[in-house]
Amino acid sequence: MGIQKPAWLEALYTQKFFAGCSYHEAAKKNEKNVCCLDCCISICPHCIPSHRFHRLLQVRRYVYHDVVRLEDLEKLIDCSNVQAYTINSAKVVFIKKRPQNRQFKGAGNYCTSCDRGLQEPFIHCSLGCKVDSVLKHCKDLSPYLRRCSTLTLGPDFFVPQDMADDETTNETPHSTIVDSDEPMMSWSSSSSGSEKHEHGLH
């Protein structure tokens, strides 16, 4: 009680990702896979233009759970001791703990807040478990939070062009307008080529 998580952190927990965007129901690729840290909502790629000056955190899906890139999350909060996984050469961490069937708990390395077994140096299975653990033991998250004024999506993030464009390319294939100019013809009849030929004759 009285311990405040920053609003963006709360949003990352409570917002639903990978559901269709209600503003862009008709659009393709309207899964909400970005968290706007300033508005504290999940948004879809089509929403991005209206949030482009906000801090945006891409959320990915890994084994049916939401993950974020470690590199991005490190700009917002200290992620040390949280187990990271590598997907497509990027390190990611789970946002929430993944429920695991309670098994016989032998000797081993377990998450501080749940029953998940972890690789050796790590003590938290997810961002959520780390935050729980910090709040439980230190009662204060602020030493772990980082000041982050800008956060942008990676260059590989798919941002659709405006929707009108998208529809025209799908409905009218421009396959018949290809042979309008013939660059190969002007190449072969270049003046330098014919000059060389004349010199050769002499």
Ligand SMILES: [Zn+2]
């Ligand atoms: Zn926003």
Ligand SMILES: [Zn+2]
């Ligand atoms: Zn949207």
Ligand SMILES: [Zn+2]
């Ligand atoms: Zn855990």
